[in-house]
Amino acid sequence: MKKFCLSAQTGLMLLGSLLSALSGFAGSVKNQALHGQPGDLNKIIAKYNMRGMRAVRPIPSDSQIFKRLFDLSLTYGHAYKRLGELCKGVGPRLSGSDNAEKGIVWAVDMLRGYQFDTVFTQPVMVPRWERGDVEMVRLYSTVLTQQLKSGKTEPDYNCEAFVEANPLPKKYYDLQACALGGSVGGSVKAAVVVVNSDAELEAKGKAGLLKDKIVLLNRAFDQTLLNTFQAYGGCVNQRVNGAAPCARFGAMAVLVRSMSNRCDLHPHTGVTHYVDSVRKIPMIAVATAVADLLESVSASDPKHLVEIRLDCKTWPDRQSANVVASTKGTVYPEKIIAFGGHFDSWDEGEGAHDDGAGCMHAFEALRLLKEIGYTPKHTLRCVFWINEENGLRGGTEYARLAGTLGEEHVAALESDRGGFVPRGFGVDSAFIPKLAKYQRWLDAYGIGEIERGGGGADIGPLKKVNPNTVFVGFIPDSQRYFDVHHAETDVFENVNKRELQLGAAAVAAMIYILDQELD
């Protein structure tokens, strides 16, 4: 106890001598304040200001900036309500569609309403593919019908889709499937051959087993991978490049197991590519539960058939646009920090997570920084890139213009992993040491997971133009992203307001750090 008193006394003495070491104004403050007259300090400051001293507004600390951004986003956020307008008022925004153009008009109007320094568009020619009216994948299997009649199929509650499936015996079964983006149309009726790996494709192809058949590319997500983007990366080549090898072995069409962790009845579309010198055959995504069903039917019923009818068409390119809103920098107005997402989506669902959420993160980040009164050193640019899904023309044109106009991008951030709870960022290795002084605040808001290497599809082309740009990718939790990615389930209802607003504040906080730390 005694020791404590001595320490406290010593502490006070030290504080006293420290204060008396300060001269003039500080000294008088000390005397007044230490004599316990609350309110005197304000009077003294007011007196000094009246004598002509400029009132200096204290510069907020990093922690205060973080708090203001998160508090504002979580209480009076705009990202969620604007995403609702985009998803429900405009809907899906496939490149080249009338709806995408309607969305761009909405975006320009919306951004202009906030009086950012500039809002402008960059014209971009984009491809135009249409799904068409006819989209049918029908299974004929007497064995399945017999099984259903005799009640031999067991309920499988391990599959999330079982309760939705309600299987009843029928003459034929219309399957949950959708054309992949860019697919040709056509009519095919044939048996299904299941292929689970590249090696199996090669072996079955060389054995002549794929000729005149429908191939089911059935490699499933590796469920042990915690980062679901790695699971996606391990499977997506069968969707993107599966057409040519199957056609070379004489296949009539390809069904691709949907890119998802879930077992359900929602097919997931996405881009597919052809090789010009190889015959183009219909490419179709089937729901994961449908892929499982086809695997079992093709094993148990050698006489089964699948009939496909598609009406897809590709039209000439059409003019569309990137949309940009910016706040001018006060120290380096000619240097740019760009951040955004892609404005186009697939035609299934509403492009809510992919990538309406990323666009709204970026817009909201620009708004939050403006709203809290932050004056950026660099010019801050929120960008909605067009045509990421099936061409990357928006990102490519953005970079080309940056090169032509001699624009220097000191940093570029992309959000294209959905509007889920934020976890952190992927950041160029060279910039990671600069984050050390902010780490405690990043951790405090749950966004402190920093991965080496940052980027995104749309900002990738900038690398060639501005090799020194710091690239950053926003990383939210990935566990549920592939439940909805490119599917009819990617709708506004499946976006959580709080998670989206947290993501927007996280992006704003990272833009603040980049603006502070870069020259």
Ligand SMILES: [Zn+2]
């Ligand atoms: Zn995307």
